[in-house]
Amino acid sequence: MTADEAAVRELVSSALRERGEVVADRWVQLQLEQAALGTGISEAELREEADTLVDALGAGLRDDVPVARVVTTHRELRQAVITLSLRRARAGATPTGTSLAVLALKEALLEAVRGYTSDTGELLSAALLINRLLDAAGALSFETYVEGREEIIQRQSRQLLELSTPVVRLWDKVLAVPLIGTLDTARTQVVMENLLEAIQENESRVAIIDITGVPTVDTAVAQHLLQTVNAVRLMGADCVISGIRPPIAQTIAQLGIDLSAILTRATLADALAESLRLTGQSGPRTEGAVLR
Amino acid sequence: MTGRTAGVPILRLGDVLVTGLLNELDDHSATAFTEELTERISADDARGVLIDVSRLELIDSFVARTLMELTTVARLLGARVIVAGMRPAVALTLVELGLQLTGVETALNAEQGMAALGWEQVAHVPGPSAPAALGDPGGSP
Numbered sequence: 001m002t003a004d005e006a007a008v009r010e011l012v013s014s015a016l017r018e019r020g021e022v023v024a025d026r027w028v029q030l031q032l033e034q035a036a037l038g039t040g041i042s043e044a045e046l047r048e049e050a051d052t053l054v055d056a057l058g059a060g061l062r063d064d065v066p067v068a069r070v071v072t073t074h075r076e077l078r079q080a081v082i083t084l085s086l087r088r089a090r091a092g093a094t095p096t097g098t099s100l101a102v103l104a105l106k107e108a109l110l111e112a113v114r115g116y117t118s119d120t121g122e123l124l125s126a127a128l129l130i131n132r133l134l135d136a137a138g139a140l141s142f143e144t145y146v147e148g149r150e151e152i153i154q155r156q157s158r159q160l161l162e163l164s165t166p167v168v169r170l171w172d173k174v175l176a177v178p179l180i181g182t183l184d185t186a187r188t189q190v191v192m193e194n195l196l197e198a199i200q201e202n203e204s205r206v207a208i209i210d211i212t213g214v215p216t217v218d219t220a221v222a223q224h225l226l227q228t229v230n231a232v233r234l235m236g237a238d239c240v241i242s243g244i245r246p247p248i249a250q251t252i253a254q255l256g257i258d259l260s261a262i263l264t265r266a267t268l269a270d271a272l273a274e275s276l277r278l279t280g281q282s283g284p285r286t287e288g289a290v291l292r
Numbered sequence: 293m294t295g296r297t298a299g300v301p302i303l304r305l306g307d308v309l310v311t312g313l314l315n316e317l318d319d320h321s322a323t324a325f326t327e328e329l330t331e332r333i334s335a336d337d338a339r340g341v342l343i344d345v346s347r348l349e350l351i352d353s354f355v356a357r358t359l360m361e362l363t364t365v366a367r368l369l370g371a372r373v374i375v376a377g378m379r380p381a382v383a384l385t386l387v388e389l390g391l392q393l394t395g396v397e398t399a400l401n402a403e404q405g406m407a408a409l410g411w412e413q414v415a416h417v418p419g420p421s422a423p424a425a426l427g428d429p430g431g432s433p
Binding site for chain 1: 375376377378379380382383384386387388392393398399400401404405
């Protein structure tokens with residue numbers, strides 16, 4: 001069996017060596033047919049990928065490693081598969097398109113081997129060997145694809161975090177942070193940092209945290225709010241929390257969260273009025289009920 | 293004075309003592325600072341103390357405790373302590389450490405701290421009747 005396998009391996013290897021060009025051509029052709037799957041990769045790039053992949057595959061087969069482990073142990077082959085998968089992940093290709101890209105090599109390779117032997121048994125062995133070899137590549141490709149997408153998701157959530165916490169100057173010496181979405185530890189950190197920097201920059205006396213857009217307030221969120229208020233106080237400014245909706249007020253009361261140390265107001269307008277009182281400024285009262 | 297001083301100047305402006313903490317504050321000089329300031333509050337009959345911390349890049353638990361102690365001590369002596377000018381990064385660290393400086397009054401900067409202690413900022417334009425400046429030949433007693 002081992003001798004048999006070695007012979008089949010030699011067969012596939014020589015097919016790759018002598019007809020590598022054909023295999024690469026066929027692969028590129030298969031890829032172009034799949035262009036409908038939306039890989040978004042040009043023919044020149046495909047050609048380059050094909051050459052790298054076929055070369056690395058040939059080199060990998062010459063190593064003295066079990067077939068199923070060639071892809072994971074051979075450095076260049078592994079790299080070629082990773083590069084190919086990452087490129088597709090970043091270009092927004094579908095998972096199907098990406099794994100098919102690697103698995104299409106099976107078909108191309110098998111066609112090349114078919115030109116070498118017509119013995120059914122040998123062909124079957126070769127097909128099994130190619131399968132084992134490239135299934136590993138398919139798995140690796142999928143893993144890399146997921147990692148690549150994961151990276152994109154993480155980057156986007158970082159950007160979202162920065163975008164979602166604006167600090168607005170509402171009045172002279174009054175800042176406001178309209179919070180939208182839930183408050184987790186990472187978000188609190190960003191809010192606090194931005195807010196404290198802004199307080200120092202503008203020499204603000206009052207910071208209003210508006211939680212109208214926060215869907216729920218549980219103990220963790222309350223804890224984060226308290227932390228922010230404390231940090232603002234340490235800076236020497238006052239903090240007002242506004243926009244606590246009736247259901248949220250009920251939840252806070254039911255959970256027994258003590259927010260008595262925090263100045264709270266129902267609406268942002270009330271909070272602004274309170275802030276103006278705290279800073280000893282008069283708002284545009286002459287113009288009527290702007291602050292009502 | 294028994295120990296060495298903290299090396300921090302303590303200025304008296306009317307009934308307010310003005311001082312600041314520097315970065316290289318170790319436990320020993322923090323203690324020395326507390327002692328010196330306490331004595332000055334009592335000796336100068338101060339009603340307010342402004343401690344500027346804007347030069348501090350880090351406030352550890354010991355310094356935080358020192359500040360809280362100082363506030364309590366000063367209150368017992370009838371003076372109000374205001375800690376002014378804390379940096380954002382320092383405030384963040386303190387909150388994360390759970391040191392909220394309970395009872396300590398804070399101000400954004402020294403100017404606002406002084407305002408809180410009752411010092412109004414009034415622009416004085418020196419006129420003919422201004423107090424004698426240094427080097428004024430007629431001003432020396």
